[in-house]
Amino acid sequence: MNVLVTGGAGYIGSHMVLALLEAGERVVVLDDLSTGYRWAVPPDATFVSGDISDGPFVERLLEEHRIEAIIHFAARIVVPDSVADPLHYYLANTCKSRALFEAAVHAGIRKIVFSSTAAVYGNPISNPVGEDQTPMPVSPYGASKLMSEWMLRDAAAAHDLNYVVLRYFNVAGADPAGRSGQSTPNATHLIKVAVQTALGQRPAIEVFGTDYETRDGTCVRDYIHVTDLIGAHMCALRHLQNGGENAVLNCGYGNGYSVLEVLDSVKRVSGVDFTVNLSPRRPGDPAKIVAQADRIRRTLKWRPEHDNLDLIVQNALDWERRLHNRVHG
Ligand SMILES: NC(=O)c1ccc[n+]([C@@H]2O[C@H](COP(=O)([O-])OP(=O)(O)OC[C@H]3O[C@@H](n4cnc5c(N)ncnc54)[C@H](O)[C@@H]3O)[C@@H](O)[C@H]2O)c1
Numbered sequence: 001m002n003v004l005v006t007g008g009a010g011y012i013g014s015h016m017v018l019a020l021l022e023a024g025e026r027v028v029v030l031d032d033l034s035t036g037y038r039w040a041v042p043p044d045a046t047f048v049s050g051d052i053s054d055g056p057f058v059e060r061l062l063e064e065h066r067i068e069a070i071i072h073f074a075a076r077i078v079v080p081d082s083v084a085d086p087l088h089y090y091l092a093n094t095c096k097s098r099a100l101f102e103a104a105v106h107a108g109i110r111k112i113v114f115s116s117t118a119a120v121y122g123n124p125i126s127n128p129v130g131e132d133q134t135p136m137p138v139s140p141y142g143a144s145k146l147m148s149e150w151m152l153r154d155a156a157a158a159h160d161l162n163y164v165v166l167r168y169f170n171v172a173g174a175d176p177a178g179r180s181g182q183s184t185p186n187a188t189h190l191i192k193v194a195v196q197t198a199l200g201q202r203p204a205i206e207v208f209g210t211d212y213e214t215r216d217g218t219c220v221r222d223y224i225h226v227t228d229l230i231g232a233h234m235c236a237l238r239h240l241q242n243g244g245e246n247a248v249l250n251c252g253y254g255n256g257y258s259v260l261e262v263l264d265s266v267k268r269v270s271g272v273d274f275t276v277n278l279s280p281r282r283p284g285d286p287a288k289i290v291a292q293a294d295r296i297r298r299t300l301k302w303r304p305e306h307d308n309l310d311l312i313v314q315n316a317l318d319w320e321r322r323l324h325n326r327v328h329g
């Protein structure tokens, strides 16, 4: 198949490109390199620099490369930034996805896999949270993604288009073979920041909020290894290829870890007792969010293989060391 990966130079997208190439698919990456890296795209993929919202340009690209499916990762992803600058997030995620979907419809694309997020649920009424729980995002980031889900649903109802929406929980870790990982130097994700701290690249880590109604007062999340997440995308693509129905599916393991439990894991795996500062809450953070994770197993026959927090941390740590050597020699 000819597959367009938007955001394929980013953290998750670059892992997707590796998996698609391994499976023998032809891959075109469209990325504006706003947070991604050209070097993260392997030479066997075609790289095109550009913005997903440039309609005529994207339509031409889809036609020239005879694209049959789009996996759409390109987005802005930092929850607190979306609280500080919501209109930017609605432009980057909602308006630009609308333009991409329109180009896809014009070019006759019939399969789209869309990166959504657990942030659409906000503070879930109950945990683990199932796909049928009414989404009530508490951050503009979550809202911007939910609106994109709705556009896709409505466009699919009106046109010859099928989709799988994957709602990722907290994606972490790196390719176990060391080919890619989270590379943004000022990333805000907990495991990334914690391994940077363990390696002495940051003086300390802050725990945002210790007064939540959780077992130790810190926020609880469902951390999923990026390799398993990519496995879910491969299953989603096959599902669409085989004429499977439209689906909205959680991507998580169904296990929750608190911030302090994650930091314990990073200390244990790295062997470094780094400094942890207890700080006030960060805006936009739900207290606890854990996936009800059975629907994706049933629908896509997805079988995760890396459901282990210490393994996720180990792979993140290994990648951070490689990245440091790449940059500093
Ligand atoms: N990382 C997580 O924990 C997480 C959780 C849930 C959902 N997601 C979703 O996964 C997707 C990928 O996230 P990531 O962590 O790999 O982020 P990332 O920032 O590493 O990757 C995003 C990529 O998209 C590109 N991009 C952004 N806007 C673009 C545009 N207008 N045109 C072309 N390219 C553009 C960036 O340059 C970058 O390469 C996003 O849609 C995000 O919302 C991520």
Ligand SMILES: O=c1ccn([C@@H]2O[C@H](COP(=O)(O)OP(=O)(O)O[C@H]3O[C@H](CO)[C@H](O)[C@H](O)[C@H]3O)[C@@H](O)[C@H]2O)c(=O)[nH]1
Binding pocket: 077, 078, 079, 116, 117, 118, 119, 168, 169, 170, 171, 188, 189, 190, 191, 193, 205, 206, 207, 208, 209, 219, 220, 221, 259, 282, 285, 289
């Ligand atoms: O230095 C840090 C970084 C994070 N945290 C805490 O760790 C938890 C996880 O935070 P992350 O920033 O790693 O992840 P989020 O849960 O905020 O959001 C992530 O997962 C979401 C899905 O749940 C979204 O999709 C989003 O893109 C992605 O960043 C939160 O309680 C946060 O406050 C800290 O205490 N200190």
